[in-house]
Amino acid sequence: MQATKRHLFFAVTLIIALLLAACTPQSQTPAPTSAPAPTSAPAPTSAPAPTTAPTGGVVSATPGLDINMILLPKFLGIAVFDQAYEGAKEAHAELGNKGNLIFTGPTAENSVAGQIETLTNAATQGVKAVMLSNNAGDQIAAAAQAAQAAGVKVVTWDSPIPSAQGESVFVAQVDFNETGRVMADMALSILGPQGGEFAILSASPDAANQNAWIASMKQVLAEPKYANLKLVDTVYGNDQSEESYNQALALVDKYPNLKLIMAPTTVGIAAAAKAMTDEGLCDKVKVSGLGLPSEMASYTLSGCAPQFALWSFKDLGYLTYYLAYGLATGQLQGVEGERFNAGRMGSYTIEKDPTRPNGLRVLMGPFTVYTAENVNK
């Protein structure tokens, strides 16, 4: 009887607590500090109609507005995302944004749920723009659409939302088709005209950017010039060092004639190069792909990874910030053909994304190919 009463007491307390939490009227809450400055133009709530193509002027964002923004990487602890934050901070300072630029992200294990959570809570917090490097595939589309409906601009960078649902514009680091050609050219230059077997070590099977690059590389490989390059397998290391390391070694075991591992991910390429170096396999299997000069320099000089390519993540963060700021202040509508000024990087145009039927993009480009000559520069 005593126990029953006790449980009843807690059940009732629980319900009361719930009711109290749920029923507090919104009007009693103090005005959020993140309220948009009265000077900011009202953001359009409806989806931009394709007919409202602008007349061609280059939009320069008005500095000094009060816009809270979140830079949301796939997860924390990856050097390139920190570099993107550096770029975003630079733009934040240049534009004199009175609001906050917040750099936050989930853990690698909790990436999908964590990204959805941050995006969902962004609207609640009064954030006006989320800059997202998507790691959740289309699983984030619903949350992105809800955020847009609540007045949050969702600008993707590094990795877009595949269906483009809920996404304003994607800032593409390089032309995805160019990535395939750059990787194929590096493979050809490393393996020579006689070619040989090679394998791809990617991040996750659902990373839109990785998949687009791999698809474009396969297309390029069909050309007669690359006939001797034989792609034998594509494996995934989920952008985790240890997993990528093990996958690289597994590839060597599985394909005795393997000559090259192509990793279009900075984590994968560094892990593969370390694995080949540790096991003394560098003479037999070379490593290439997309990598960070700071992480790859020693492997490039040792000849283990003779060539790799990348773009500047700092510039990517910088450009993304300028675009997101313009959209969040309503000075950009996010429609095809719009042009805008991105500070030191010059002017850019919003265009149709050739890799995604319903997507819009801003193309940054170009690639830098690193070799022993320029890796330490």
Next chain:
Amino acid sequence: MKAKLRRLLSWEGLLLAILVLVAAVNANLAPAYVSLNNQINLFQLSIEKIIVALVMTFIIINGEIDLSVASVMGLAACIVAVLFDRGVPMEWAIVVALLAGVLCGAFNGFWVAYVGLPSLAVTLAGMIGFRGVARILIEDRSIGGFPAWFTALGQQPLIGPFPFSLILFALLFTLALIVLQYSGVGRLVYVIGHNAAVARYSGIDVPRLKLGLFIASGLVAALAGVLLAARLGAVRGNTADGFELDIITMVLLGGVSIFGGTGNLAGVGLSILVILNLRNGMSLLNVTGNVQTGVVGMLLILSVLLPNLAQMARERWQRRAVQRKEVQTGVETSVSS
């Protein structure tokens, strides 16, 4: 008066105090926290986990564990997606997914209840095996584009501002509360969890109850997986990966002993509220994922340590009291002789 004091000092009382503290801090630091919209979001973001936590409470009180729940969730989500992708009507795809959940639960239950293998080992195998089946089914694809009514189930409000899954959770919580705390079956769950051997000699059909619990666990996990697919609108092989740890955390923090026999749903309900509100508050304050995981981990360590430390302290104190009494009586006898 004394009873009231004891109630406050109980585990549930402590959780309630923590909850009030968390809510107060959140409301002060993040004004948006108290909005109804945010309160619904806070549940919605973890709704599948807390639904499974209800049935996990039964399993752990019963002295068992089910590590395979997240894999069953993922498998159910994958089955729904793959069948839909092949042109099966969504309604039937859901039915098949739920049946698969029942099968997974029956598989676990059979080995635990009728063969007598430890549930830790059996469900660990299930965790890997069911996830494997899910990955084989869906391969490296990501399947979405579900019918609008299905995604609306997970995303749109159904009654007032409340979405379907939240209403379902409220109903399931009430049902679980009645069954566990006020029914004969609930009493059996405790009795078996406290001492399975005694229960068996008292003529209780222990295997049947255990099998039933694991089937319920599989079914509810599959249901949660379907809800997750509806909320996310897309499924891939690692959907719900790692959720089992969050779910077990909620139950243990709720004061349910990992050894079985003790704990109750009120505690688990409070622990769910504490964890969700804590996470929500940290998220609103832009605390990074690394720190969030750390804080929840600390909470779990405390929840396991504190009751055990308290128990040890109490025992030592009692032993000392007894020793003191012995010494005193010893002195008295020597004087009188």
